Amino acid sequence: MSQVIRLELKSYDHRLLDKAVAGIVEIVGDGLNSVVPMPTKIKRFVINKATHAYGYSKERYELRKHKRVLWIRPDAGSMSSLMRMELPHGIEVYIKLVGEENTNS
Template sequence: MKKTTVKKTDVAKLRIRVRAYEHKILDASVRQIMDTAARFDATVQGPVPLPTEIRKYTVNRGAFVHKNAREQFEMRAHKRLVDIVNPSGKLVEALTNLSLPSGVNIEVKML
């Protein structure tokens, strides 16, 4: 059997990871990013929901004797992933000038 090799063309990708504690704010922010990319006719892959990061903290309710009386708190971090294929310079500039609500963390990587 003959193996065929296919060369991949170098495609620039802008990978955006969005993270927030409230999923409604997160979805609104991702929608803003998608609308901005659609205005510049960019090819968008996503949004891909990533696993929710759950941190649980257990504390004692009582001070001394009441070991079995405990209370649990948790923090949930929701995450989404958006890929933009072959972003133009104007699109990158528009994304940097985008004002998103507080509580939304964004990581941008160029692949």
């Protein structure tokens, strides 16, 4: 039985996210179960340019939040390396201990 850790990485810049995932994959190596790219969350905002008239004149903005989920079977060396890893600014990391993985089957 070995523990499984779920890492969630979120960012507004997909290039930073891919670079961080590549660094984690390099550190963890064989302990990586899978990397799952989740759907991009898109928030759209429409704002009037003019304050009173010209209702047809609008500005459109959107925020895209990218997300990757990694499932890891860590050992002591890879966990200490992960804790010391420098991630770029703008990446949110959520770590959750999922539980035990059955290695008998």
